[in-house]
Amino acid sequence: xxxxxxxxxxxxxxxxxxxxxxxxxxxxxxxxxxxxxxxxxxxxxxxxxxxxxxxxxxxxxxxxxxxxxxxxxxxxxxxxxxxxxxxxxxxxxxxxxxxxxxxxxxxxxxxxxxxxxxxxxxxxxxxxxxxxxxxxxxxxxxxxxxxxxxxxxxxxxxxxxxxxxxxxxxxxxxxxxxxxxxxxxxxxxxxxxxxxxxxxxxxxxxxxxxxxxxxxxxxxxxxxxxxxxxxxxxxxxxxxxxxxx
Ligand SMILES: *Cc1c(COP(=O)(O)O)cnc(C)c1O
Numbered sequence: 001x002x003x004x005x006x007x008x009x010x011x012x013x014x015x016x017x018x019x020x021x022x023x024x025x026x027x028x029x030x031x032x033x034x035x036x037x038x039x040x041x042x043x044x045x046x047x048x049x050x051x052x053x054x055x056x057x058x059x060x061x062x063x064x065x066x067x068x069x070x071x072x073x074x075x076x077x078x079x080x081x082x083x084x085x086x087x088x089x090x091x092x093x094x095x096x097x098x099x100x101x102x103x104x105x106x107x108x109x110x111x112x113x114x115x116x117x118x119x120x121x122x123x124x125x126x127x128x129x130x131x132x133x134x135x136x137x138x139x140x141x142x143x144x145x146x147x148x149x150x151x152x153x154x155x156x157x158x159x160x161x162x163x164x165x166x167x168x169x170x171x172x173x174x175x176x177x178x179x180x181x182x183x184x185x186x187x188x189x190x191x192x193x194x195x196x197x198x199x200x201x202x203x204x205x206x207x208x209x210x211x212x213x214x215x216x217x218x219x220x221x222x223x224x225x226x227x228x229x230x231x232x233x234x235x236x237x238x239x240x241x242x243x244x245x
Contacts, residue, residue, distance in 0.1 A: 005046050008227045012210075016221065019214035030214055033078060035206070035224035037062060037238060038231045041069035047227065048073045056080040056100065056222065058238045060087045063094045071095070080163070080203075080222060081238060082137050085110045098123035100163040100203050100220075103138045108151045115156035123158045125203055126151065128185060130178035131167035138164060144185050145192065152196045161201025161219070162186055166209055175209050179216035186217075 012032060020027040036044050037058045044055060044066065053074070057063040058081025078098040079091060088111055091099070102108055102124040115122060126148050129138030139147050144162070151157055162185060166178035182204055190199045205213025207226035214221065225231065 002046050004229070005043060005227060006050055009047060009050060009052065012223055012226055015210060016214065019211040022211075023215045025214065029219055031220045033080075033203070033220050033222045034227060035080065035222045036066075036228070037081075037224065038233060039224070039228045041066040043228060044070060045073060048075050054078065054220075058082075060090045060094075063096070064090065067094050083107060088114050092118060092120065092122075096122070098125065098160065100125040101127045101137065102151065102157070103127040103129075103147075105147060105150060108147075108154060108157060112154040112156050121156045121158055123160050124151070125161050125163040125201060126159065127163045128182055130164040130181040133167070136165055141181050141185060145189055148189055148197060149192075149194055152194050155196075159197045159199075161199050161203065162189075163201075163203035163220075165206070166204060166213070168208075172209075172212055176212050176216060179204050179213050179218070183217045 016030055016032060017027050020030060031054055032052065033054045033056055034047055034052055036055050048070065054076050056078035077094065077096045078100050079096045080100045083091065083099060083101055085107055092114060099122060111122070126144060127138040128141055128144045129136050130141060132140070148159060152159060162182050164178060164182045166175045169175055182202055186199050186202055189197060201219050202217050203220040203222060205218045205221040207223050210221040210223065
């Protein structure tokens with residue numbers, strides 16, 4: 001089991017390096033984030049002890065369950081799931097440094113209020129629904145610049161870039177089109193030179209499409225299955241909980 005994880009991590013590392021080589025990019029520009037939903041704290045620990053540093057959960061409940069076991073191993077926690085406003089208080093208890101799934105004004109505003117109250121700040125990525133599937137969260141691409149602009153005025157939220165879940169498709173070019181949308185939004189936001197907005201991160205690419213994402217400029221790839229194996233819950237359980245799909 002442990003060996004599996006270590007072997008898979010090597011394979012992923014290799015895929016990232018090869019994709020960077022092909023794209024003429026420096027592999028240091030691409031960080032591997034371990035998507036750890038449904039993965040036990042023990043298995044996550046194995047990955048962290050082998051030198052991984054960046055992990056992310058989709059649900060506050062799982063963050064909470066694993067927190068005690070992982071907290072003494074140095075690492076960085078991001079959050080990549082749909083965040084309900086009634087869970088904001090909880091998420092701030094568990095050392096999340098970046099919410100990658102900021103996708104609506106209501107959430108930004110409530111997060112800001114709570115952070116002000118606690119005297120804290122947090123990094124965020126704006127999540128964009130580049131595949132425009134009903135089933136996925138994220139702001140519509142046409143509204144992403146405007147949301148970024150509004151969020152930039154909230155002093156506790158430090159915008160670092162954009163995040164997307166691409167289309168699930170075996171057709172690489174359709175998936176690539178999603179990543180291109182994110183890249184072009186990044187360029188547009190940079191062009192507008194909005195105060196308090198950093199656009200250095202593009203979080204895109206998962207187990208099945210990380211090469212394409214790296215070719216299109218990903219700086220963070222989020223990988224779960226290819227490292228920890230298949231999950232028992234379908235992803236819809238994590239992505240569509242409020243939409244009843
Ligand atoms: C589960 C998940 C991933 C990782 O997906 P895999 O296909 O298992 O690599 C990436 N991003 C988000 C938002 C996820 O929920």
